[in-house]
Amino acid sequence: MMLKGKVAIVTGGTRGIGYAIVKRFLEEGATVSVWGSREESVTKALASLKAENPDWVVNGFWPSLTDADAVAEAVAKVKEAFGKVDILVNNAGVSARDSIYAYNPDDFKKTIDLNLNAVFYCSQAAAKIMKEQGGGVILNTSSMVSLYGQPAGSAYPASKFAVNGLTHSLARELGRDNIRVNAVLPGVTATDMVAALPEQMVAAISKTIPLGRVGTPEEVANAFVFLASDMASYITGALLSVDGAAMT
Numbered sequence: 347m348m349l350k351g352k353v354a355i356v357t358g359g360t361r362g363i364g365y366a367i368v369k370r371f372l373e374e375g376a377t378v379s380v381w382g383s384r385e386e387s388v389t390k391a392l393a394s395l396k397a398e399n400p401d402w403v404v405n406g407f408w409p410s411l412t413d414a415d416a417v418a419e420a421v422a423k424v425k426e427a428f429g430k431v432d433i434l435v436n437n438a439g440v441s442a443r444d445s446i447y448a449y450n451p452d453d454f455k456k457t458i459d460l461n462l463n464a465v466f467y468c469s470q471a472a473a474k475i476m477k478e479q480g481g482g483v484i485l486n487t488s489s490m491v492s493l494y495g496q497p498a499g500s501a502y503p504a505s506k507f508a509v510n511g512l513t514h515s516l517a518r519e520l521g522r523d524n525i526r527v528n529a530v531l532p533g534v535t536a537t538d539m540v541a542a543l544p545e546q547m548v549a550a551i552s553k554t555i556p557l558g559r560v561g562t563p564e565e566v567a568n569a570f571v572f573l574a575s576d577m578a579s580y581i582t583g584a585l586l587s588v589d590g591a592a593m594t
């Protein structure tokens with residue numbers, strides 16, 4: 347068990363990549379606080395985890411991630427419930443598709459607020475606790491488009507480029523406090539979003555990927571397990587692509 351005895355928070359943990367991370371962390375012996383945007387989705391995720399394995403130790407919160415005080419309060423509640431916070435996974439995020447010619451500036455701000463500012467708020471609250479307890483791990487879900495951009499929805503790649511910058515900077519700032527900070531850069535991953543696409547479109551996307559297919563949430567989650575574990579004890583400030591070499 348690679349994460350035995352560790353306490354983790356996973357934002358956006360109710361579905362998709364986040365849910366796969368939650369499950370893999372639990373399988374590896376961690377205790378996990380599952381965070382989502384609504385009470386209903388968190389309750390549903392916790393019920394399905396408990397149904398899978400009643401021994402898994404989980405709880406859940408749904409703070410507004412764009413409210414620094416609400417985030418700090420929820421992080422404190424996790425510490426209160428489980429005694430510590432070893433791992434924070436900043437995974438919640440929204441995509442964007444608008445053309446610059448039709449982009450509503452408020453929508454641009456909203457994407458940056460969740461995909462970037464919330465990562466800072468969560469990291470700030472968790473780092474304070476991690477410093478006190480002698481160390482920890484912060485992992486960010488970035489994206490392959492954080493390296494190359496994308497031809498629409500510019501707030502999304504802009505936010506993920508910034509997440510990479512925050513990853514590098516916090517790794518340098520927090521290294522002395524024994525807090526490692528890394529990012530995983532998924533390629534096209536078969537979450538609900540991709541499952542909703544027409545089969546032909548997925549086949550066309552798959553053809554452009556050297557490994558010939560899209561990734562699974564579990565394949566992405568495995569990278570998080572490794573980076574969260576002591577196997578990665580000398581890895582910080584790294585950007586790990588899990589994309590089948592999609593853009594290279």
Ligand code: NAD
Nearest residue numbers: 358359360361362363383437438439489532533534535537
């Ligand atoms: P998803 O839409 O299936 O899940 C998103 C998660 O974020 C959900 O749990 C949701 O509750 C949470 N979330 C959304 N808005 C929120 C808000 N305002 N407040 C709190 N939580 C909120 O998406 P996914 O594909 O699993 O994406 C997870 C992460 O992976 C995101 O950061 C995304 O940018 C990144 N990513 C996904 C892909 C992909 O192909 N699926 C590729 C690269 C990167």
